[in-house]
Structures are given as structure tokens and as C-alpha cells.
Amino acid sequence: MTALDAAIGVFRDKGYAATSASTLVDALHIGRQSLYDTFGDKWRLYLEAVRRYAAQETDAHLAALKTGPRALDGIEAMLMRVVATASETCLGVGSICEFGTTQPELTKIHEAAGLRLHSAVLERVRSAQSEGSIASVIDPEQAAQFLTANIAAIRVAARAGSRAEDLSALARLALRGLR
């Protein structure tokens, strides 16, 4: 459904509150009534957009994680993909910053995607530890959280205007912490 992708594009760089219904009607290229018939209202459309974005984004993370001979290569590939795509605002980060945990339906979406990503990263961290490329003294749960937190860090830095070169330095130093 390409309409949802258009909604993702709008919410991504304007947020929820600053996006008007008429902006959405224009961007989705469907009639106003069709929008309400299909998605219910603005909030439900937003939830669907975030859900879809989170699923897509998590898929991309997982795909990158599978990369490379060593597990650490997959982790590095994931971070580098984040750097490479950082010029496009992250709807996940935006959504969390705008609403925090105040909206249960939204929080559930974030938690589901977060758990899926966390599990995959955790597995790779453990593999990297048995390969000897991540220090075994480090708690793998904490390492996984650290990596996902640094994905957010890279994206916030990008949103604040950092150059790609500086973003990849962030990724490198994050990896260094696990060596």
C-alpha cells in the first residue's frame, strides 16, 4: 500500500501534531473521505504509519545484521547502514520524542519492534563474544541496548546537522566500546 508510505514520509519530517489532515490528503493522493474510510482518523493512520515504518526499519536492521563472515561484521554493517541513511529522519525516534510512553497503543508498537531488534542484536553480540571479537566480560544484554541506543544517537546527531563523516566516527567509537 503506497498510501501508507506517503503518510510515513509526511509524519517523518513534520511529526504528528504539526501534520494537518489536508496535508495528508494531498500527500497520499487519495480523496479525503477515502482517507477516513480506510484509516479511521488521523491518529489511527499515524499508528499504522509508525507500525509499518518500524517493521520495515527493523527488517533492514536484521538484514544488515546477517552480513559478513564474523558476527561483528553484521553489527558493523547495521551501524553503517544507519549512517548511510541518516539523512532521512527516523519516524521511530521522532515518535518516541514526541509522545514518550504516554500513548499505550503507540508504546506497544515501539516495544514490539524494539524487542525484535534487541533479540537479533543480542544473538549477534553473543556470537561475536564466542568469536572473540566482543569482550566476554561485557553483559550481552547491555551491549545490545548500547548498540540500539547508539543508533538513536546517530540519528539525532544527523537531525541536528552532523556530517556523514562525523556520524561514522560515532559508529566506530560505539563499536570500540565493545572490543
Next chain:
Amino acid sequence: MTALDAAIGVFRDKGYAATSASTLVDALHIGRQSLYDTFGDKWRLYLEAVRRYAAQETDAHLAALKTGPRALDGIEAMLMRVVATASETCLGVGSICEFGTTQPELTKIHEAAGLRLHSAVLERVRSAQSEGSIASVIDPEQAAQFLTANIAAIRVAARAGSRAEDLSALARLALRGLR
């Protein structure tokens, strides 16, 4: 001026777009007309609030940085203060996520505060390197950016619902990357 602090409190957890003028009037405990006479309009009030918040927050970071016998202790104190105060939403992060670099007046405020913080962190990083508590192979500029990026990371994680215990693990691992 306590009115501005009230504005900070409102913008901090609702963002700009979702905050109405009447909400501000109620929160600032001043008349509606006084609000417009004093601050001009909602946007200028927001700019003032962000400016003040950024200054206060940077002051707090700098104060923490001065802590401890070694330079690294100051850096650690700064991160730990962030962890300790992470339950209150950061207006800086919120502002960057909501507007990115689209509003020149706002971006200037962020840049000013960012530079002030960066310089102070940079100085401490260099000191820590000559003390031997941060590896000298690391580019100090990158280390400083990494540290400030991880402040944002901790705050986003907190906004997403992470427990304080997990946040301090983030801080620990960030420091580990510089060892």
C-alpha cells in the same frame, strides 16, 4: 523569570506544535495579553524557552565536568548526572527532533549551546588523554562528539521507557569506548 521556566516545563513534555497558547497562559500564571506583550508570540516564547533551557543545561554539564581529581571523573560525572535527571524530558533533544535544522533561529541556539558544551568536553578529553585515562589514539574531537551524542542516546532511551539501571549501563559502555 519564573514564567520562562514554566514555559520550558510545558514545551518540554508536549513539544511546540502540540502546545496551545491557552495552555501556556494557564501554565505561566500570567494574563494572556501579558504573554504576548512580553514574549511577542508563541514562536518567540519557544525560542526564549529553548535558549534558556540550553544555557541552564549546558551550565549543569560544565559544572559536572569540573568534578573529580581526574578529568575522566568529570566526564563520568556529567554522564551520571544525565542518567540521574533522565526522567525529565530534554527540551533540546525534543526541539531537534521536532524541527531538525529547518528553523535558522532555532538552529543558531542549538549550535551555540552545542559548541559551548563541545569545547568543554573536548578540553576534558584532552586532559584525560594526557593523564592516560583515555586512549591517546582516539581523535579528541570525535571522542567529544561521541560523548555528547551518547547524552542524547541516554535521553532518548529514557523517553522510550528504559530503567535508570539500563541508562547507567549505557553511560558505562560509552566511557568504555574511550578507555
Next chain:
DNA sequence: TTAATTCTGGAACGATCATTCAAATAAGGA
């Protein structure tokens, strides 16, 4: 006390908000 100044709150402004009803149009299947 009086005069000047600041602050407040009601009323109203036009604009836009999200949303719905109803009629018009388009599309597809028989």
C-alpha cells in the same frame, strides 16, 4: 490622593483544525 503604568480577562477576529453528510463522479461486472 492622584496620575501613570502595568496587568488581567472577556469578547471577538479570521483561520484552520479534524471530521462527517450527501451528492456527484468513476469504475467494474452483469
Next chain:
DNA sequence: TCCTTATTTGAATGATCGTTCCAGAATTAA
């Protein structure tokens, strides 16, 4: 072709938006 089903569009809903005008209350200065 006609009938049914989607889709779009115009018009209107009540609400709320940011902001201004204005008259009165409160505060301060003289």
C-alpha cells in the same frame, strides 16, 4: 446497456487555533 460498488468532491459541522482590541482592575510613582 444497467446496476452496483468505489472514489472523489463540495459544503458544512463544531472546535480550537493564535492573536488582537478593549475596558476594567491592580499596582506603582509622584
